[in-house]
Amino acid sequence: ETGVTQTPRHLVMGMTNKKSLKCEQHLGHNAMYWYKQSAKKPLELMFVYSLEERVENNSVPSRFSPECPNSSHLFLHLHTLQPEDSALYLCASSQDAGRFNQPQHFGDGTRLSIL
Amino acid sequence: AQTVTQSQPEMSVQEAETVTLSCTYDTSESDYYLFWYKQPPSRQMILVIRQEAYKQQNATENRFSVNFQKAAKSFSLKISDSQLGDAAMYFCAYRSADYGQNFVFGPGTRLSVLP
Numbered sequence: 075e076t077g078v079t080q081t082p083r084h085l086v087m088g089m090t091n092k093k094s095l096k097c098e099q100h101l102g103h104n105a106m107y108w109y110k111q112s113a114k115k116p117l118e119l120m121f122v123y124s125l126e127e128r129v130e131n132n133s134v135p136s137r138f139s140p141e142c143p144n145s146s147h148l149f150l151h152l153h154t155l156q157p158e159d160s161a162l163y164l165c166a167s168s169q170d171a172g173r174f175n176q177p178q179h180f181g182d183g184t185r186l187s188i189l
Numbered sequence: 190a191q192t193v194t195q196s197q198p199e200m201s202v203q204e205a206e207t208v209t210l211s212c213t214y215d216t217s218e219s220d221y222y223l224f225w226y227k228q229p230p231s232r233q234m235i236l237v238i239r240q241e242a243y244k245q246q247n248a249t250e251n252r253f254s255v256n257f258q259k260a261a262k263s264f265s266l267k268i269s270d271s272q273l274g275d276a277a278m279y280f281c282a283y284r285s286a287d288y289g290q291n292f293v294f295g296p297g298t299r300l301s302v303l304p
Contacts, residue, residue, distance in 0.1 A: 116294050181233065
């Protein structure tokens with residue numbers, strides 16, 4: 075496999091459920107990102123991990139909990155979500171080692187629907 | 190904080206014609222990078238082209254080229270000989286050259302290609 079893989083592709087859950095989104099990158103990158111993409115809104119950066127340490131948390135509610143066990147894997151744990159959390163969640167990775175012209179590589183996203 | 194603006198929510202172009210998508214950004218920095226990403230209905234964000242701010246020469250990638258006007262803080266994307274497969278959302282993105290700064294995306298332009 076190559077690139078950035080996200081699972082599941084679609085997820086429907088109730089407001090009281092607990093689920094996790096998974097992201098895996100096979101590019102040897104050292105930074106990983108979670109974005110939220112809602113209709114008619116710009117991409118919202120949620121979390122950034124660089125060398126497995128969280129370096130950015132953009133005022134994301136605590137019902138979203140990221141986890142980065144190693145440089146290839148990134149999870150987003152979800153619990154007690156709200157209807158407004160329904161969106162496409164995109165994972166991305168990049169090679170950050172002073173080379174800031176390197177683009178991000180994105181997965182296909184997980185389409186999340188909260189009932 | 191940097192911002193990225195794409196003033197055209199939707200654009201359309203006839204197949205084989207040329208179209209230009211606009212992007213402006215606001216920054217006080219002199220060193221940064223600019224990117225255009227394409228997101229087709231398949232959802233995966235794909236890098237189209239990148240530009241380093243210190244380079245005066247406009248970047249080109251096959252049918253895609255940019256018009257980078259640093260003083261005007263403008264970074265437009267020109268697509269020549271448009272093809273049906275070019276239909277997608279196009280996002281302009283900015284990244285500072287400062288360590289720890291992450292990507293800032295514009296709201297996107299939806300491009301339709303008419304046969």
